[in-house]
Amino acid sequence: MGAAGLCAPLLLLLLLLLLQLLGVPGRPQPPPESPPPLCDRVIERFILEAREAERGAAGCGPPCDLPEPLAVPDPGVNFNLWRSLDAGARGREVAGGQAALVAAVLRARELLREPRVRPSLDRAYGAARSLAGLLRGLPRAPPPAPVRVRTLPRLLGLSRFLRGKVRLYLADTCPR
Structure with a gap:
């Protein structure tokens, strides 16, 4: 095969590479990533606030x-039980947990007067109240099987509740 016979396949290969670099569709490209749904962004913000509150109280001691x-609400999730609940029962569980969380943080604010723990309590209260806005419209329910805590870091473990039951509930109910 002569020089002209080798040039044609090389030119074709170069042309295909150039077209691929320019983004001309030759094979299907993955769709561009869409931003996460609003509920996902909101719950991530609440989780971040909760973690900041937890960090502020870490190592606080007496x-x-x-x-x-x-x-406080039990942050654990029994997935088999959760799947067996209907949407109303899930909503009542989350609403009851959120109400218990707000009440516990308010009571802790009354009981603890230490100035250096105040910012953590304020952050936790803000996150819990903001969550109440997101969950507005859910029926009020008694908190399910609460857990009793005796320290502020345990009380502020609310990010586990947010990452668990609240996120699962929102995944089912938020519009995508």
């Missing part, structure tokens, strides 16, 4: 001991 146990 100033963060609560003089009385406070009831």
Whole structure:
């Protein structure tokens, strides 16, 4: 084969590479990533606020001991039980947990007067109240099986509740 016979396949190969670099469709390209749904962005923000509150109380020691146990929602999720619940029961579980969380943080604000724990409590309260806005319209329900905590870091473990039951609930109910 002569020089002219080798040039044609090389030119074709170069042309195909150039077209691919320019983005001319030759084979299907993956769709561009769409931004996460609004509910996902909102819950991520609440989780970030909750983690900041937790970090602020980490290693606090005796100033963060609560003089009385406070009831908070159980952050754990039994996935088999969760799947068996209908949407209404899931909503009541989340609403009851959120209400218990707000009440516990408010009570902790009354009980703990240490100035250095105040910012953590304020952040946690803000996150819990903002969550109430997102969950507005859910029926009020008694908190399911609360867990009793005696320290501020345990109380502020609310990010586990947010990452668990609240995120699962929003994944089912938020428009995509």
